Amino acid sequence: xxxxxGARLCVSFYEMFAAxxxxxxxxxxxIMFIYRMKSPAVVAVIVVATFWFKVATMVFIRFTTKRxxxxxxxxxxNVGMSIRWLWGMALVFDFLTYVVCMLIAYQL
Numbered sequence: 001x002x003x004x005x006g007a008r009l010c011v012s013f014y015e016m017f018a019a020x021x022x023x024x025x026x027x028x029x030x031i032m033f034i035y036r037m038k039s040p041a042v043v044a045v046i047v048v049a050t051f052w053f054k055v056a057t058m059v060f061i062r063f064t065t066k067r068x069x070x071x072x073x074x075x076x077x078n079v080g081m082s083i084r085w086l087w088g089m090a091l092v093f094d095f096l097t098y099v100v101c102m103l104i105a106y107q108l
Contacts, residue, residue, distance in 0.1 A: 009081050014090045017065045021094045024057045029101030036106050054098050
């Protein structure tokens with residue numbers, strides 16, 4: 001499978017839950033923006049708390065997407081894409097958006 005088709009399939013897979021995942025990332029960034037001027041100990045607690053919040057919501061989104069859109073997974077299997085690989089790429093991209101949101105919020 002060529003790279004262009006694989007990227008297109010990953011994007012279409014991520015679109016199923018992109019709105020909720022990005023909303024959580026932006027909410028974590030907003031929390032960091034609000035508390036960025038506090039002491040380093042408070043910022044560390046905020047980073048740890050938002051990290052675990054993001055992990056918990058990523059797990060929740062994964063299970064709800066799997067339950068609600070299970071029939072779409074057959075399409076990706078039929079075109080030769082592994083579901084694990086799709087979830088891995090989607091969750092890596094989602095976590096990178098979280099990290100970028102946190103860094104931008106801390107730098108502002």
